[in-house]
Amino acid sequence: MMPENAPVQSTSGTALTVFEKIWNAHHVRRLDDGRDLVFVDRHVLQETTSAQAFERLARAGRAVRHPELTVATQDHVVSTAPGRNEHSNPAGRELLSLMRANAHAHRIRHFGVDDPRQGIVHVIAPELGLALPGCLLVCGDSHTSTVGGLGALGIGVGTSEVEHVLATQTLALNRPRTMRITFEGHCGAGVTAKDLILRTAGTFGIAAAQGCAIEYAGSAIRALPVEARLTLCNMSIEIGARLGLVAPDDRTFAYVQDREMAPSGAAFAQAMAEWRQLRSDPDAVFERDVAIDCSLVAPQVTWGTSPQDVAGVDERVPDPAGFSDAKRRDLAAAAIAYMGLEPGMPLAGIPIDIAFIGSCTNARLSDLEAAATVARGRRVAPGVRALVVPGSTPVRLAAEAKGLHHIFHDAGFEWRDAGCSMCVSINEDIVPPGARCIATSNRNFENRQGPRSRTHLASPAMVAAAAVTGCVTDIRRMT
Amino acid sequence: MTPFTELEGVMAVMPVANINTDAIIPSPWLRFANADLGKGLFGSQRYTEDGRERPDFILNQPPFRSAKILLADENFGCGSSREAAVWALEQFGIRCVLAPSFGDIFYENAFRNGVLAGRIDAATFERLREAVRRHPDRPVVRVDLAARSVTAPDRTSYVLHVPAARAEALLRGEDEIAATLALEAEIAAYYAAVQVARPWLYPAAASRGDTV
Known part of the structure; x- marks a missing residue:
């Protein structure tokens, strides 16, 4: 279902990738400078990247073009203390009240901390049925590609582009290049979508997909539940991509059906007929095409300060001298020093101070269930602070309905309210200087979780295992 | 947007790859709508935990305290979409970053704020770095957007890669x-x-x- 003026162009003649099909369907026109003007079906706002956009919009005397296609939430600076409200984190009040006021002034639906639908943008967009297969969704946040797990184009942008979308409901972008990463082979025990994407960063590097739209394909991807696909697509930016997606299938359609804002009845049937076309043609050519053999992937844990600094939990901190590239060698040496580790030391056994289960990467119900399976009947190790922060209020409520909060409480984990929390250290949840945190989030950058914080990224089960043992632990050895 | 045509000024060199936007503007400066972002630029590296300047950080050293151009290695501005990374550079006084490659979102953000993100070849990166090192008394570089050129302190000129349409939008x-x-x-x-x-x-x- 393509508008007449859409370009039918591809690197492989008439065969199209799923990304090209969706892009073309959103193509308004080719701009004189070679960029494409694409229509934005859904625009999601959060408090830290929208305030200045509204301010500049007002200064220019411009209106929000399509408030009915726009939704706002509060997630980054909110307090996650149980029972919190908009004023609980004093340092967050200004941005939270601006988000609320701007949404109100422009008649934009707003899911604030007092709303049962509140949560991290990338968790609530799929959960609400706001993100749909084949739609183009924009948010002022780099992890917007999360919704690619539904077969949507999720494009993360800066505040100027947020302003542009508010004013025009379009985005002017160079069409990303196409890239496919094929995952074949069976995942071994304890290997999750998080491990697959960390391994991808480790294998190809954090700039591997610069300027690209990634399609994650292969039998191992087809076998992933939708929430795992959201995790996978979430970290596309960590390998440099503009976006990443998985072609939608029956699992996707079952996930979307009956969501609050998803089409229903005849509209759903019509949507599904179109969604079934959303797959790459067999002879479509990708500008870059690489593969990962899942059978060789162990549960992963990062040792450095970039998502590409990662290894199997049964491996060791590398010796920088082993890197043939001089720049990589220097970066690795600096990372190991920052992390307070030694080359050659085993990853398993590194003692941790904090275990953080949360973030847009790994705080959906299935993530919390995986962590609870490990936590059940065990205790958080002495001296360790362990936090579980559901990705959204609906996730929290669903988990509580299943009794997961009791499992975590009994094991000595904190059970908190939904928000970005300790992933981004822009709220009250901060790793103290020099402390070592194993986290289910997405970035292990220097100072990311707080000044001099040290971060090890891993899957929810791995983080729960570390919480109860007090050190990085191979989940496959937890019986 | 303020047009960008030519720029001559001190160039600071941060010869590191993958400088991410968390490093360019750390999260403590993102909690308020009107934080002093110029002061927050590279805040984690620029200040001690009690807020004093670290003398070993380049932007705390004369003449780089008044740097107008920054030279960095590949994948500059990767990571978070925070546009405050560009605002911080601009408010500090840096209106041009030269690097072999940039993170996609940073690249878009830069041009929308009148900050030039100019790509240079890996070889040019090394030569510019070396040229500035040899002229510690006058590490001044000249960027001419219309001519797509960068001129080092030794007056050697190098090619600056900026897509034509982006350059025109910036010039205007x-x-x-x-x-x-x-x-x-x-x-x-x-x-x-x-x-x-x-x-x-x-x-x-x-x-x-x-x-x-």
Whole structure:
């Protein structure tokens, strides 16, 4: 279902990738400078990247073009203390009240901390049925590609582009290049979508997909539940991509059906007929095409300060001298020093101070269930602070309905309210200087979780295992 | 947007790859709508934990305290979409970053704020770095956008890679939103057509119990 003026162009003649099909369907026109003007079906706002956009919009005397296609939430600076409200984190009040006021002034639906639908943008967009297969969704946040797990184009942008979308409901972008990463082979025990994407960063590097739209394909991807696909697509930016997606299938359609804002009845049937076309043609050519053999992937844990600094939990901190590239060698040496580790030391056994289960990467119900399976009947190790922060209020409520909060409480984990929390250290949840945190989030950058914080990224089960043992632990050895 | 044409000034060198936007503007400066971002630029590296300047950090050293140009290695500005990374550079006084490659979102953000993100070859990176090292008394570089050139302190010029359309928009200081709004009729026609073609997608279904 393509508008007449859409370009039918591809690197492989008439065969199209799923990304090209969706892009073309959103193509308004080719701009004189070679960029494409694409229509934005859904625009999601959060408090830290929208305030200045509204301010500049007002200064220019411009209106929000399509408030009915726009939704706002509060997630980054909110307090996650149980029972919190908009004023609980004093340092967050200004941005939270601006988000609320701007949404109100422009008649934009707003899911604030007092709303049962509140949560991290990338968790609530799929959960609400706001993100749909084949739609183009924009948010002022780099992890917007999360919704690619539904077969949507999720494009993360800066505040100027947020302003542009508010004013025009379009985005002017160079069409990303196409890239496919094929995952074949069976995942071994304890290997999750998080491990697959960390391994991808480790294998190809954090700039591997610069300027690209990634399609994650292969039998191992087809076998992933939708929430795992959201995790996978979430970290596309960590390998440099503009976006990443998985072609939608029956699992996707079952996930979307009956969501609050998803089409229903005849509209759903019509949507599904179109969604079934959303797959790459067999002879479509990708500008870059690489593969990962899942059978060789162990549960992963990062040792450095970039998502590409990662290894199997049964491996060791590398010796920088082993890197043939001089720049990589220097970066690795600096990372190991920052992390307070030694080359050659085993990853398993590194003692941790904090275990953080949360973030847009790994705080959906299935993530919390995986962590609870490990936590059940065990205790958080002495001296360790362990936090579980559901990705959204609906996730929290669903988990509580299943009794997961009791499992975590009994094991000595904190059970908190939904928000970005300790992933981004822009709220009250901060790793103290020099402390070592194993986290289910997405970035292990220097100072990311707080000044001099040290971060090890891993899957929810791995983080729960570390919480109860007090050190990085191979989940496959937890019986 | 303030046009960018030519720029001559002190160039600071941070010869590191993958400088991410968390490093360029750390999260403590993102908690408030009107934080002093110029002061926050590279805050984690620039200050001690009690807020004193670290003398070993380049932007704390004369003459680089007044740097107008930054030279960095590949993948500059990767990571978070925070546009405050560009605002911080600009408010500090840096209106041009030269690097072999940039993170995609940073690259877009830079041009929309009149900051030039100029790509240079890996070899040029090394030569510029070396040229500045040899002229510690006058580490001044000249960037000419129209000519797509960078001139080192030793007067050698190198090629600056900036896509033509981006360079023109920067030279003119173009208001991108105004340019798109000029296409409003076309956008409206598109929306009218796709509302018929994809009625299941538009508008986003109202959520239950909503009060706007």
